[in-house]
Amino acid sequence: MSKGQQSMAEEVGEPIKYGDVFEVSGEVGRKPIAAKDAAAMQAAESMAIGNVKKGGPAALAQSAADMNERRGLLPHDAVTNVTRHDGVAISKEDLNGQRVFTEAIGVKVGGQYVQPPGTKLKSPSDDVPAEAMTIGEALEAAAGTVGDKLVDESDAAAIEAAEMRATGRGQIIARGIAAAAQSAAAHNTRVKRDEEKIKLRDILEDAKAKLQDDKAVTKVEAEGILNAELRNKEGLSPYPGGVADSIVTAARLNHEKKNLKS
Structure with a gap:
């Protein structure tokens, strides 16, 4: 421009x-x-x-x-x-x-x-152990750790980023977990009583099965999902045990597994 x-x-x-x-x-x-x-x-x-x-x-x-x-x-x-x-x-x-x-x-x-000629294109999943933790599994971990957390805009943004990276699509899936998270965040802003609000567990339980595809978590995916969450919340740190935090932890564990095998 x-x-x-x-x-x-x-x-x-x-x-x-x-x-x-x-x-x-x-x-x-x-x-x-x-x-x-x-x-x-x-x-x-x-x-x-x-x-x-x-x-x-x-x-x-x-x-x-x-x-x-x-x-x-x-x-x-x-x-x-x-x-x-x-x-x-x-x-x-x-x-x-x-x-x-x-x-x-x-x-x-x-x-x-x-x-340039002779340059090897490195995929984000190159050198990731076969038993590496996937995005879907990391999302399920978040549901197990902070499942009672009320879904807000930062959660929805992180889940959207996670879904797009897991499926390889440039858009969210109709009736997928990202669409559900967006709907939940909007619903939670409209209702006053916490007991009527939608929780993270409601969206991310069985996340791996709900995703149309899945992939191992790497640093590239973790950075993108972390940035998506932080852009939609106050403060400079992800919610402890939440979506981005679980993804970052999974990326670190996968990296450690790779180093142990090398």
């Missing part, structure tokens, strides 16, 4: 849109960049490449989404149909000895980057 485009958006009090940041036009270009759109892009990059590319589409989208939220132009739980309906997809092809990654936002190309 050019400084002129950013200044223009700020002057008229409009959110930063996809067309301000990416070479897209039409309906996609007119859509504002929302926080959950950026999270979906980060999940897609982490799954396909092993990390979020510095200066790549997901990093640019996150910066724009953060600015839109800080200026009060979009709520933190905002999501557009750009990622909700069409999702984010990353394809790869070999051209002249180089691996080219193309990231699509909805149906529009958001960016491309090239992997």
Whole structure:
């Protein structure tokens, strides 16, 4: 996004849109960049490449989404149909000895980057022991540890990030645990009596079975899920024994298991 485009958006009090940041036009270009759109892009990059590319589409989208939220132009739980309906997809092809990654936002190309010849693409799950703890198992551990915790927005954000990383999709699954967590967090803000509120146990019991797919927890997944929780809560630490804390613990245990085998 050019400084002129950013200044223009700020002057008229409009959110930063996809067309301000990416070479897209039409309906996609007119859509504002929302926080959950950026999270979906980060999940897609982490799954396909092993990390979020510095200066790549997901990093640019996150910066724009953060600015839109800080200026009060979009709520933190905002999501557009750009990622909700069409999702984010990353394809790869070999051209002249180089691996080219193309990231699509909805149906529009958001960016491309090239992997130099001879570079091995390292998956987030490379070198993880077969008996490593999975995301689903870590979520079930959270349910067992702090199952009585009332579901709030930070839990929903962390569960959404966990589901997307477990399934490899750039969007949440209809009637999945992320959708249930979002619904629970919204419900809990509307009711006054705690006994009528939905607890973490209600969402995460049997999480592994509820996920359409699952994968071992690595540092990459843990960092993404931790960031999702922290962006939606006060303070600089995850809830003790909660979603992010359990995921971080699982990643550490998996890393220790790998070192013991090496």
